[in-house]
Amino acid sequence: MLVIEDDVEHARVVGEALERSGHRVTLATTGAQGLSRLEADGPDLVLTDLRLADLDGMEVVRRCKALRGDHATPQCVVVTGFGTVQGAVVAMQAGALHFLQKPVDLPILRQTVVAAAERIALERDNRALRTTLDKTFAFPGILGQTPAMQRVLDVLHQVADTDATVLVLGESGTGKELVAQALHRAGPRRTRPFVPLNCAALAEGVLESELFGHERGAFTGAVARRKGRFEAADGGTLFLDEVGDMPLSSQAKLLRALESGEIVRVGANDPIRVNVRLIAATNRDLAAAVRDGRFREDLYFRLRVVTVDLPPLRERLGDLPMLAEHFLAMAADRHGRPGKSISREALDLLMRYRWPGNVRELRNVVEAMVLLSRDPVLGPDTVPVYAREAGAPPDPLKSLSGRSLDEVERILVENTLRDVGGNRERAASLLGISERTLYRKIREYGLSGPASTESDLPAREGRET
Numbered sequence: 001m002l003v004i005e006d007d008v009e010h011a012r013v014v015g016e017a018l019e020r021s022g023h024r025v026t027l028a029t030t031g032a033q034g035l036s037r038l039e040a041d042g043p044d045l046v047l048t049d050l051r052l053a054d055l056d057g058m059e060v061v062r063r064c065k066a067l068r069g070d071h072a073t074p075q076c077v078v079v080t081g082f083g084t085v086q087g088a089v090v091a092m093q094a095g096a097l098h099f100l101q102k103p104v105d106l107p108i109l110r111q112t113v114v115a116a117a118e119r120i121a122l123e124r125d126n127r128a129l130r131t132t133l134d135k136t137f138a139f140p141g142i143l144g145q146t147p148a149m150q151r152v153l154d155v156l157h158q159v160a161d162t163d164a165t166v167l168v169l170g171e172s173g174t175g176k177e178l179v180a181q182a183l184h185r186a187g188p189r190r191t192r193p194f195v196p197l198n199c200a201a202l203a204e205g206v207l208e209s210e211l212f213g214h215e216r217g218a219f220t221g222a223v224a225r226r227k228g229r230f231e232a233a234d235g236g237t238l239f240l241d242e243v244g245d246m247p248l249s250s251q252a253k254l255l256r257a258l259e260s261g262e263i264v265r266v267g268a269n270d271p272i273r274v275n276v277r278l279i280a281a282t283n284r285d286l287a288a289a290v291r292d293g294r295f296r297e298d299l300y301f302r303l304r305v306v307t308v309d310l311p312p313l314r315e316r317l318g319d320l321p322m323l324a325e326h327f328l329a330m331a332a333d334r335h336g337r338p339g340k341s342i343s344r345e346a347l348d349l350l351m352r353y354r355w356p357g358n359v360r361e362l363r364n365v366v367e368a369m370v371l372l373s374r375d376p377v378l379g380p381d382t383v384p385v386y387a388r389e390a391g392a393p394p395d396p397l398k399s400l401s402g403r404s405l406d407e408v409e410r411i412l413v414e415n416t417l418r419d420v421g422g423n424r425e426r427a428a429s430l431l432g433i434s435e436r437t438l439y440r441k442i443r444e445y446g447l448s449g450p451a452s453t454e455s456d457l458p459a460r461e462g463r464e465t
């Protein structure tokens, strides 16, 4: 707590009273001294005289409100001389929490300070809450509640406000570029450029001139000098997509640039200093590529400082309903067909498909379903044929990972019942549970009639087809 009061005797009385009630108090006996303590200490509460010899107390109020940084804005209580209530009103309008009249009545002072302390604690809680919320929503575009995805989000949070080099691994369509962009936006370079380059799409020579730029006349067709992506990304993030497809000779030059922080344009002699954060992605097994001599081990070590391994969609099927909803809303919005939903049967079909193209494929399938259906509820007939039939995964247990125990139990009970033609005694004995338990589960899962084919266990189809 900071007390600014140029009546030294009054300052001492007030200070002692507050210290007796357990506050830590700094006394400032001039306005100038008060302002410098305010900046230096970042107090929770400032008690200031409105009329100081060297300063208008209003200035203290304004400075409190303008103070930013690690501390919360200090609360301000002003003390006015007798008959200057008008000044107190102005101070309150400027953001002071309270005013006290001289001579200060000590019990009222204590009450005021208690009220201010409550206010301060409340603001502090709010700040803490906001930080937690910021953390939760720092990666708003990345959906996923399964443990596999939560592990990914944990890693992202850990590196969010750093400059670390990150290697993003994952099959095609698992969200590697999405993650790279999110990391850039969450990081300290968010206001600087994010520059992507797809290393697989370009021939060796072109790749190098894209990365490092070239001088005029460096090669046939180089009619003008051109900046490369490294320079374009200066101060920001360079995203090297499909880095596993980079030719070995380019890898050597990339590594040199990363180690030295300097690049040389193709056809130039002088190095140029660049400051880039690197995020790289690949769908290849880089460790295997290193073993086969297709990827430099030293570059691999340089890139994989932090590795984010994105799980394929089939290993996080628990996220599929949420993703499908998300893409449904997006597609419905884009095509002006609001109010659609996915039927349980259609969702069951989607849950059984293997999703070789992962989240991107799901996005495309859902968009097609939206476009092809007239009904507000997307039925199983809207699921593309290939996604309906090619789906059955060979390994029944693997296909079940990502589903909840309840869900698996429902499927198992349903299928067993159908296999035994609805004979509950037989089904209970196969399932290893009592008939009573079976009855309860039938009720719980709403399995009254014969099960429909749509809710078949994936493994069964796999064995039959």
Ligand SMILES: Nc1ncnc2c1ncn2[C@@H]1O[C@H](COP(=O)(O)OP(=O)(O)OP(=O)(O)O)[C@@H](O)[C@H]1O
Binding pocket: 141, 142, 143, 144, 170, 171, 172, 173, 174, 175, 176, 177, 178, 179, 283, 359, 360, 363
């Ligand atoms: N967890 C997720 N939440 C929401 N959308 C996602 C998620 N993962 C991927 N997507 C979406 O799926 C699509 C494909 O993602 P992205 O392009 O990032 O994949 P990729 O791994 O870079 O694929 P490729 O290897 O083919 O380049 C994008 O539209 C992306 O927004």
Ligand SMILES: [Mg+2]
Binding pocket: 176, 177, 241
């Ligand atoms: Mg990509």
